[in-house]
Amino acid sequence: MTLDRRGACLALGAAxxxxxxxxxxxxxxxxxxxxxxxxxxxxGERDGLKLAVSEDGFAFRPLRGGAPVLVPQVGxxxxxxxxxxxxxxxxxxxxxxxxxxAWDGVTIGHATTRDFVTWTPQRALxxxxxxxxxxxxxxxxxIYDPARRxxxxxxxxxxxxxxxxxxxxxxxxxxxxxxxxxxxxxEDFAVPQVLYDPGFSVIDGTFAxxxxxxxxxxxxxxxxxxxxxxxxxxxxxGPLGPFAPLGAPFSPGWVEGPMTVRxxxxxxxxxxxxxxxxxxxxxxxxMVRWEDVSARLDLPQGARHGSLVRVGRALVERxxxx
Numbered sequence: 001m002t003l004d005r006r007g008a009c010l011a012l013g014a015a016x017x018x019x020x021x022x023x024x025x026x027x028x029x030x031x032x033x034x035x036x037x038x039x040x041x042x043x044g045e046r047d048g049l050k051l052a053v054s055e056d057g058f059a060f061r062p063l064r065g066g067a068p069v070l071v072p073q074v075g076x077x078x079x080x081x082x083x084x085x086x087x088x089x090x091x092x093x094x095x096x097x098x099x100x101x102a103w104d105g106v107t108i109g110h111a112t113t114r115d116f117v118t119w120t121p122q123r124a125l126x127x128x129x130x131x132x133x134x135x136x137x138x139x140x141x142x143i144y145d146p147a148r149r150x151x152x153x154x155x156x157x158x159x160x161x162x163x164x165x166x167x168x169x170x171x172x173x174x175x176x177x178x179x180x181x182x183x184x185x186x187e188d189f190a191v192p193q194v195l196y197d198p199g200f201s202v203i204d205g206t207f208a209x210x211x212x213x214x215x216x217x218x219x220x221x222x223x224x225x226x227x228x229x230x231x232x233x234x235x236x237x238g239p240l241g242p243f244a245p246l247g248a249p250f251s252p253g254w255v256e257g258p259m260t261v262r263x264x265x266x267x268x269x270x271x272x273x274x275x276x277x278x279x280x281x282x283x284x285x286x287m288v289r290w291e292d293v294s295a296r297l298d299l300p301q302g303a304r305h306g307s308l309v310r311v312g313r314a315l316v317e318r319x320x321x322x
Contacts, residue, residue, distance in 0.1 A: 034060075074109055203220050269283075
């Protein structure tokens with residue numbers, strides 16, 4: 001991988017409720033089920049990427065009996081945490097997976113697939129190798145910008161000596177901000193820069209398209225002194241900003257791993273209530289008023305921080321038959 005100084009991209013938000021994917025022979029298939037890509041507790045960060053499927057966005061059924069479909073082989077610690085799966089652009093584009101490959105390091109994991117059975121060789125992308133003092137690269141995500149024909153990759157990093165005003169406000173000396181790079185081919189990457197600095201330590205950034213339109217950034221306030229650890233959202237002019245002030249917290253404290261999806265006229269944000277070993281969710285139609293719908297959730301036991309992508313039923317059948 002090489003780094004260059006290409007201009008940053010203006011990316012789009014979450015996909016619409018339904019779209020179409022190409023099937024062999026050129027037939028289109030409605031992407032009308034949700035695929036949940038996750039890792040699990042225990043040895044899960046070494047077991048690898050697991051999948052579950054949902055028809056309604058609330059009840060999720062594990063695929064392949066909960067067996068992993070991708071076992072980590074790259075990165076400083078060869079872990080697979082916080083997987084983010086997204087579809088590339090174009091009729092025959094593959095799915096990409098990026099993930100946290102170590103607790104401490106300068107790389108993120110990456111691989112592609114067309115069927116979640118066969119994968120390209122895994123790579124450790126050294127996205128922060130050129131930033132002295134980098135301690136970690138956590139929870140990478142990506143958004144494609146069709147206008148500029150490039151992908152925005154972003155993640156959370158602590159860089160020693162940066163943002164001294166909030167040093168010591170997160171556990172174990174961490175002091176995170178969101179960083180990003182851009183790429184058009186997953187070979188050449190722009191020099192990494194700070195994406196978002198709200199004046200406090202943040203992790204687990206994700207973008208969402210609001211029910212009424214507009215792009216929003218959801219982040220976890222990682223402040224532990226005083227304890228917060230909750231989710232907040234800010235309207236964004238684009239993925240590189242400008243960002244409006246953050247709204248009030250819409251989740252309980254001590255959660256992480258937000259992931260969002262549009263269901264009808266509403267947006268649902270799911271989050272990992274990691275201290276309690278369960279998941280929670282909140283639903284909104286205006287990004288201001290949120291309703292807790294955690295009681296409706298049924299996710300695989302032990303599932304942790306992951307991501308959602310819409311796929312067709314035929315793809316799910318092929319995954320299970322493999």
